[in-house]
Amino acid sequence: xxxxxxxxxxxxxxxxxxxxxxxxxxxxxxxxxxxxxxxxxxxxxxxxxxxxxxxxxxxxxxxxxxxxxxxxxxxxxxxxxxxxxxxxxxxxxxxxxxxxxxxxxxxxxxxxxxxxxxxxxxxxxxxxxxxxxxxxxxxxxxxxxxxxxxxxxxxxxxxxxxxxxxxxxxxxxxxxxxxxxxxxxxxxxxxxxxxxxxxxxxxxxxxxxxxxxxxxxxxxxxxxxxxxxxxxxxxxxxxxxxxxxxxxxxxxxxxxxxxxxxxxxxxxxxxxxxxxxxxxxxxxxxxxxxxxxxxxxxxxxxxxxxxxxxxxxxxxxxxxxxxxxxxxxxxxxxxxxxxxxxxxxxxxxxxxxxxxxxxxxxxxxxxxxxxxxxxxxxxxxxxxxxxxxxxxxxxxxxxxxxxxxxxxxxxxxxxxxxxxxxxxxxxxxxxxxxxxxxxxxxxxxxxxxxxxxxxx
Numbered sequence: 001x002x003x004x005x006x007x008x009x010x011x012x013x014x015x016x017x018x019x020x021x022x023x024x025x026x027x028x029x030x031x032x033x034x035x036x037x038x039x040x041x042x043x044x045x046x047x048x049x050x051x052x053x054x055x056x057x058x059x060x061x062x063x064x065x066x067x068x069x070x071x072x073x074x075x076x077x078x079x080x081x082x083x084x085x086x087x088x089x090x091x092x093x094x095x096x097x098x099x100x101x102x103x104x105x106x107x108x109x110x111x112x113x114x115x116x117x118x119x120x121x122x123x124x125x126x127x128x129x130x131x132x133x134x135x136x137x138x139x140x141x142x143x144x145x146x147x148x149x150x151x152x153x154x155x156x157x158x159x160x161x162x163x164x165x166x167x168x169x170x171x172x173x174x175x176x177x178x179x180x181x182x183x184x185x186x187x188x189x190x191x192x193x194x195x196x197x198x199x200x201x202x203x204x205x206x207x208x209x210x211x212x213x214x215x216x217x218x219x220x221x222x223x224x225x226x227x228x229x230x231x232x233x234x235x236x237x238x239x240x241x242x243x244x245x246x247x248x249x250x251x252x253x254x255x256x257x258x259x260x261x262x263x264x265x266x267x268x269x270x271x272x273x274x275x276x277x278x279x280x281x282x283x284x285x286x287x288x289x290x291x292x293x294x295x296x297x298x299x300x301x302x303x304x305x306x307x308x309x310x311x312x313x314x315x316x317x318x319x320x321x322x323x324x325x326x327x328x329x330x331x332x333x334x335x336x337x338x339x340x341x342x343x344x345x346x347x348x349x350x351x352x353x354x355x356x357x358x359x360x361x362x363x364x365x366x367x368x369x370x371x372x373x374x375x376x377x378x379x380x381x382x383x384x385x386x387x388x389x390x391x392x393x394x395x396x397x398x399x400x401x402x403x404x405x406x407x408x409x410x411x412x413x414x415x416x417x418x419x420x421x422x423x424x425x426x427x428x429x430x431x432x433x434x435x436x437x438x439x440x441x442x443x444x445x446x447x448x449x450x451x452x453x454x455x456x
Contacts, residue, residue, distance in 0.1 A: 001056070001344045003220075004296060006228065006251040007153055011346055014250065016219050021059045024050065025210040025248070027223035027231070028110070030067040031091040032076040034273040035098045037290070037301060038257040038264060042224045044287060044390075045254045045295040047104040049222075049347055052388040056340070063213045064107040065206060066092060068114050069199055074188045084189050085114075098274040101283050103390050109213045113205040117191045120200045120208040123242055124181045124193075132241040133181055136172035140182040140195055142203075145175055147237040153251060154229035179203060179234055203234040210248075211239065221248035228253055255298045264301075272301070284399075285310035287390055291349045308432065312357075313391070314400065314439035319360040320379040321396040323367075329377040331384075335359045339385040349389065356386060400441075411442055415451055418444075 001014040016022045026046045029035060043064075050062045068088040077084040113120070124140060127133035132146045144150045150158045161177050180201035182193060190197045200208075210218065216239075223232065232251065239247040259270040277286055280303070289309035293299040335355055342351040359382045366375035386392035414433050421429040434444055437453070445452050 002346055003250050003252065004346045006253050009155070012250070016058070017217065017249070020057070021061065022053055022220065023061045023214040023218035024063065024220040024222065025206075025214055025218060026062075026064045026107075026221075027206060027227055028064040028066050029091075029095050030070050030072060031088045031095060032070070032073045033091065034275060035095050036264065037272050037274060037277050037286075038224075040098070040102060040274050040277070040286070041257045041290045041299060042254045043099065043104060044102060044290050045347075046222050046252075047102075048291060048349060048389055049252075049295075050105060051390065052343055052347065055388040060108075061214065062105070062107045063109045063111070063210065065209045066110060066112045067202065067205060068092070068112050069189050069205065070202055088114075094275075098278075101278055102274070102287055103283065103393075111209040111213055113200065113209065114189075116205070116209050116212060117200070119212050120204055121182075121191075121193050123204060123208045123211075123238075124200075126242045127181065127238060130241060132238070134174065135195060138170070138172050139180045139184055139198075141173055141178045142181050142234070142238050142241075143174060144177040144179070144234075144237060147241050149240070150177070150237050151233065153233045153236055156229070156233075179230065181238070203231055204238060206231070207235050207239045207242075207247075210235075211243075216243040216245050216247075218248055220250045220252060222252040223254075225253040225255055252295075254295050255293075257299050257301055259301050261300055277306075281306050281310065284391060284394070285313050288313045291389060292353060294350055295347060304429075304432070307436065311432075311436045311439040316356060316360050316382070316386075316392055317394075317396045317399050318439065318441070319363045319367075320382060320392070321400060323372065323376045323379050325376065325379060325383070327373075327376050329373055329380065331377055331381045333381065335378075335381050336385050343388070352385075352389065356382060356389075356391075359385075411437065411440075411453055415444070415453065419451065 002011045003014045004010070005012045024046070026043070028043075029039065046064075050060050053060045066088075068084075073084050073088060077087045080087065124133065127142060128135065128140070131143075133140055133142050144158060144161075151161060158177060162175055181204045182195060182198050182200055184196055184198040186197050189199050191199065210221065221232065221235075228251075236247050257264065259268075259272065262268060262270060264270055264272065281289075285306060286309075289301075289306045290299065292309060335358070339352055339355045342348050342355060345351075359378060363375050363378045363382065366372070366378060383392050414437055418430050418433040421427070421433065437444060442453050445454065
């Protein structure tokens, strides 16, 4: 298995610390608002990676934290005039509901920052004792110049970072790149510490939680590309200075999500929560779409593309519908071996989806030939290799019936939309609508004057 390691910027052979066991930590949600589809993209990517590793036979210790101590939480709780703990509990429940709706596996551990204050304080103490942190009248800072490798993840030199800093420097900082480990505070979220009441900085939380859960060195650390600098860079620096050991051996980052070629933001009015997306699209279709681009690449969210994903998913379900899937037949595993080969190359999910569709076409051929035993064997193989992707795990007949409106009115409406597209010579859209109807079991028949339809 090869993984693209962000630390070295190249694909590397994956070799876990323990032979058949993998430890993975993913930076989770800061719980002060609803999760959006950018979050869904990141966490579905790691969900699929964990599923695939288990599919390969590894024991996976999957940890995804919850950040429930952060300035944004305090600001939001003041806006809503509620206690920070009430705010975070509300959005933890909302997050769990969203992730469950997308069929994500539950992490083995889900530590919260508020439950790890003692270990965070002990880590800060160790950094001060080792000369890597210093106490000021305001806060406790990490000295970035004390870590010889600072900047190695983001491929930046500390001298350039310091000289190029445009941030107004705290007068008590020694260097512009230094960051807070412990904030002195007497209000809001605060705990007693050797330096007086206060709360932890964001970066130290993840170091403490990940090492508590997985040890001082573990296999994989993941998150969105936006966390690479400074969050993950700072995690490496403080962790390695505290332990004098390698922190995470492989770093994985997911690409950003854009909406109709624009950055998603509330100010642009294109902010889409997971809840909103699930009102418009089925959970599995949304999952299919978000996995259809390689996890390291940017993905562009468009309604038309999600609809195409829905059509593609229906084709897969249609190929296995009507078969006796309970029949016990030997499997060839040819497609499974190809699937594994492709997924072993840095989790190439788009390539793996191509294997699914090739197998689906083969199933349809065998069904047309009347070779149902062969079709059933291939269908069972298709379902098996779809499991790591979280796809095709529903009864096909139930899936094709659920939530799919194939009433005559619906069909006539789509045909009208197709006629409009054809009149505008938008043949790509016309073909898309034809494929959508086909996925719903409706065949169009064009004549010189009208378009008629029939059930497949």
